[in-house]
Amino acid sequence: MERTFSIIKPDATRRNITGKVINCLEEGGLRVVAQKRIHMTEAQAQEFYAVHKERPFYNDLVSFMTSGPVVVQVLEGENAVVRNREIMGATNPSDADAGTIRKEFAESIEANSVHGSDSLENAEIEIGFFFKADEIVG
Ligand code: ADP
Numbered sequence: 001m002e003r004t005f006s007i008i009k010p011d012a013t014r015r016n017i018t019g020k021v022i023n024c025l026e027e028g029g030l031r032v033v034a035q036k037r038i039h040m041t042e043a044q045a046q047e048f049y050a051v052h053k054e055r056p057f058y059n060d061l062v063s064f065m066t067s068g069p070v071v072v073q074v075l076e077g078e079n080a081v082v083r084n085r086e087i088m089g090a091t092n093p094s095d096a097d098a099g100t101i102r103k104e105f106a107e108s109i110e111a112n113s114v115h116g117s118d119s120l121e122n123a124e125i126e127i128g129f130f131f132k133a134d135e136i137v138g
């Protein structure tokens with residue numbers, strides 16, 4: 001059993017499709033073990049995406065991620081990190097496989113509906129960024 005960190009991004013909360021996104025994750029074999037709807041501050045988004053701060057899209061990404069509410073969540077399951085990335089699909093929806101969240105729902109390479117941790121190590125860091133241990137209930 002593994003845990004990973006997931007965000008339903010502002011493009012999805014704006015279109016009221018959080019349930020559809022969560023359904024894909026659940027149908028894909030993952031279980032939501034922690035969840036909250038928040039509006040990220042600019043400082044939170046800057047720190048969360050600090051790894052991308054030299055990238056040309058960083059400022060736009062921070063603006064986008066603070067443009068509306070998001071749903072932050074912890075997902076649990078077998079190979080949860082890799083499984084979540086499979087269910088999400090490629091970063092750019094035009095490269096994403098049919099049936100993935102990003103192919104079905106993403107608006108653009110930036111407004112691509114979901115975030116998912118890219119490694120077990122980052123999953124632990126990202127979970128700790130938004131959740132206390134007693135907020136995670138398996
Ligand atoms: P992923 O979310 O698939 O792990 P990255 O970690 O590379 O992708 O990028 C983080 C986020 O930054 C993406 O999900 C997307 O919202 C945004 N992003 C990535 N590449 C671009 C780009 N070329 N132009 C605009 N936004 C981008």
Ligand code: MG
Binds near residue numbers: 118
């Ligand atoms: Mg990433």
